[in-house]
């Protein structure tokens with residue numbers, strides 16, 4: 001598995017970020033036969049609920065539900081993801097090794113500072129990965145730049161470039177999200193309440209998927225942003 005290429009890599013600042021923001025899209029892409037990997041930048045050690053051990057088990061469970069082909073944690077420090085040469089080189093190594101055509105990353109403006117720094121880190125790494133004179137520790141890795149970077153929505157909304165239909169995958173997405181049982185609403189839990197452990201949060205996730213899904217004439221959707229113009233294909237409307 002280590003030497004296999006991936007079609008798609010989704011980078012998240014914390015385990016569960018990718019599931020929350022684009023779990024349905026991931027399941028759909030896997031089902032279409034694409035090789036999909038998730039790279040978590042931190043282990044979420046600052047999390048107010050659960051611990052590293054439970055988080056790891058939850059991540060494994062969620063990965064199985066998503067059906068992804070690869071998952072790795074780069075173990076950057078939670079709460080202080082720094083954008084420096086060392087962190088860029090580590091992300092570049094991942095990009096050069098797996099050569100994904102599409103990369104997903106958190107959106108630049110968000111409630112959690114780690115999400116914002118991750119957005120910048122991934123953007124810079126995708127760019128530098130394509131430069132032949134940008135060297136990494138592993139000298140056998142060749143320069144490589146993914147074709148597109150798409151940013152996913154976390155807490156703060158943005159005007160999406162496009163919405164992806166996840167109507168058939170919404171229930172499975174929620175299953176993957178709920179694999180992180182320490183993080184979400186549980187009336188038995190004695191742990192401190194957080195922004196996402198309130199029962200309203202799960203309703204919000206559904207409502208948001210409906211909000212964006214409705215706008216493309218579907219039941220559920222996940223929104224994405226791209227800094228570049230997206231080529232349009234009439235085939236979407238002409239087939240079927």
Ligand SMILES: [Zn+2]
Nearest residue numbers: 013014017112
């Ligand atoms: Zn996060």
